[in-house]
Amino acid sequence: MAYWNKCDLIIANALVVDGSGSAATKKDVAIDNDRLVEIGSLDGWMAEERIDATGLVLSPGFIDVHTHDDLEVIKNPTMDCKVSQGVTSVVAGNCGVSISPVYRSESMPAPFPLLGKPEEFSFPGIPDYREAFERARPAVNLALLIGHSSLRLNVMKETLDRPATDQEISLMSETLQRGLDEGSIGLSSGLDYPPAFAALKSEMVSLVRVLKDYPRAIYTTHMRDESDGVVDAVQETIATGREAGVPVVISHHKCAGPSNYGRSKITLDLIKTAQQTHRLALDVYPYTASSTSLLPRFIRNAEKILIAYSDPYPEFACQTLQEVADQWRCDLNEAAERLYPAGAIYFQMDEDDLRRILAFPSTMVGSDGLPTMAHPHPRLWGTFPRVLARYVRDQKLLSLEQAIHKMTGLSAKTFNLDERGLIRKGYFADLVLFDPKTIRDTATFEHPEQPARGISKVIVNGKVVWADSANTGQRSGVFLNH
Numbered sequence: 001m002a003y004w005n006k007c008d009l010i011i012a013n014a015l016v017v018d019g020s021g022s023a024a025t026k027k028d029v030a031i032d033n034d035r036l037v038e039i040g041s042l043d044g045w046m047a048e049e050r051i052d053a054t055g056l057v058l059s060p061g062f063i064d065v066h067t068h069d070d071l072e073v074i075k076n077p078t079m080d081c082k083v084s085q086g087v088t089s090v091v092a093g094n095c096g097v098s099i100s101p102v103y104r105s106e107s108m109p110a111p112f113p114l115l116g117k118p119e120e121f122s123f124p125g126i127p128d129y130r131e132a133f134e135r136a137r138p139a140v141n142l143a144l145l146i147g148h149s150s151l152r153l154n155v156m157k158e159t160l161d162r163p164a165t166d167q168e169i170s171l172m173s174e175t176l177q178r179g180l181d182e183g184s185i186g187l188s189s190g191l192d193y194p195p196a197f198a199a200l201k202s203e204m205v206s207l208v209r210v211l212k213d214y215p216r217a218i219y220t221t222h223m224r225d226e227s228d229g230v231v232d233a234v235q236e237t238i239a240t241g242r243e244a245g246v247p248v249v250i251s252h253h254k255c256a257g258p259s260n261y262g263r264s265k266i267t268l269d270l271i272k273t274a275q276q277t278h279r280l281a282l283d284v285y286p287y288t289a290s291s292t293s294l295l296p297r298f299i300r301n302a303e304k305i306l307i308a309y310s311d312p313y314p315e316f317a318c319q320t321l322q323e324v325a326d327q328w329r330c331d332l333n334e335a336a337e338r339l340y341p342a343g344a345i346y347f348q349m350d351e352d353d354l355r356r357i358l359a360f361p362s363t364m365v366g367s368d369g370l371p372t373m374a375h376p377h378p379r380l381w382g383t384f385p386r387v388l389a390r391y392v393r394d395q396k397l398l399s400l401e402q403a404i405h406k407m408t409g410l411s412a413k414t415f416n417l418d419e420r421g422l423i424r425k426g427y428f429a430d431l432v433l434f435d436p437k438t439i440r441d442t443a444t445f446e447h448p449e450q451p452a453r454g455i456s457k458v459i460v461n462g463k464v465v466w467a468d469s470a471n472t473g474q475r476s477g478v479f480l481n482h
């Protein structure tokens with residue numbers, strides 16, 4: 001009599017896209033506990049549960065490499081906005097702002113309000129945050145970057161509009177080092193924002209250099225300028241990474257403003273050349289509108305601006321800034337100032353740039369979703385299915401295998417997330433099962449909070465967290481550290 005192997009779950013007859021970029025093949029996959037225990041033909045295997053996945057694609061769960069989910073995983077641990085897209089892991093703490101380590105909670109400059117209210121910044125150390133994460137038991141895995149602006153806020157208090165002194169840099173370095181020892185995966189910066197404008201390149205090099213003792217750590221940057229000065233900003237980023245000797249990810253790469261349309265040819269050429277001698281990658285979201293705090297300095301480069309939220313005037317969410325200015329008989333700057341604290345959606349990118357950046361081999365997909373906004377940018381709910389529907393199925397810009405690689409294997413490799421991002425025997429069972437013919441985003445600028453279609457099942461560490469358009473109540477995400 002044949003010997004039978006037992007496991008918890010078998011997914012049979014799926015078209016497996018394994019995340020490495022190699023061609024899809026039909027295979028069966030066995031999952032036991034939180035791991036993939038066998039892949040191929042499963043003769044001799046028995047399972048508690050069996051899913052027939054004929055006609056469906058099975059891929060590694062998507063890794064959202066650019067998020068601001070620091071608090072969202074604690075406040076809304078089912079994480080419907082992400083698991084409904086097939087996302088199983090998120091990287092939080094981007095753009096220079098992380099919820100931890102922050103030991104100060106008075107009023108906070110933009111973009112801190114995008115993460116949460118001042119009193120919600122209550123995690124002075126990474127272990128405090130990790131404990132809250134584990135108590136909340138979210139449905140997704142999370143890895144945390146330490147924000148440069150968060151470090152600045154701790155040591156420079158109200159005087160963020162100047163370069164840090166040597167003593168302040170060494171205090172920030174100590175906090176960063178402790179955070180890396182305690183499980184953070186790297187450093188992020190947001191040099192385009194008020195708390196970090198004044199930071200000199202030398203300040204960044206000193207801090208990024210701290211990562212050098214952590215060979216798996218990464219530096220991600222929302223660069224100093226994403227519009228008229230984007231080329232200089234790319235050069236600064238490359239130089240910073242090189243001088244510090246640390247790999248870099250350029251966040252949500254874009255060339256904002258009509259006068260900069262087409263400049264991704266230049267920036268990608270620079271990046272490609274730099275890659276011959278330095279580890280450099282980038283991420284992008286599949287939309288030609290951006291979203292962040294509503295600040296007068298971001299206004300001039302947008303073709304249209306939609307209000308995403310306003311604390312003093314919540315009724316204006318979803319109206320354009322122009323409409324508000326017309327009602328108030330004032331100019332756009334004044335309207336923006338009166339609406340603040342506020343967030344906006346800026347229509348300011350070129351589709352050809354977006355396509356070029358997305359197709360670039362070392363570009364990963366990251367949503368940059370902003371879960372605290374009343375009327376968020378649709379990227380929060382739509383990013384990953386939109387790539388698969390619009391840029392794979394409809395436009396054929398990427399093959400399915402290439403697109404999945406940019407959402408999984410490439411992301412795990414770039415961020416050093418061990419044993420994730422690929423369908424491999426022994427790896428964690430983070431998976432998404434979807435219909436390649438029907439998958440699509442439904443979130444729009446008018447109705448942004450809508451789950452995608454065509455996602456059949458989402459599995460995190462071996463547990464089904466999303467099935468047939470609803471969360472299952474299972475919350476099996478873990479805190480990812482190096």
Ligand code: ZN
Pocket residue numbers: 094095190222251252
């Ligand atoms: Zn950013």
Ligand code: CU
Pocket residue numbers: 066067068094095222251368
């Ligand atoms: Cu961001």
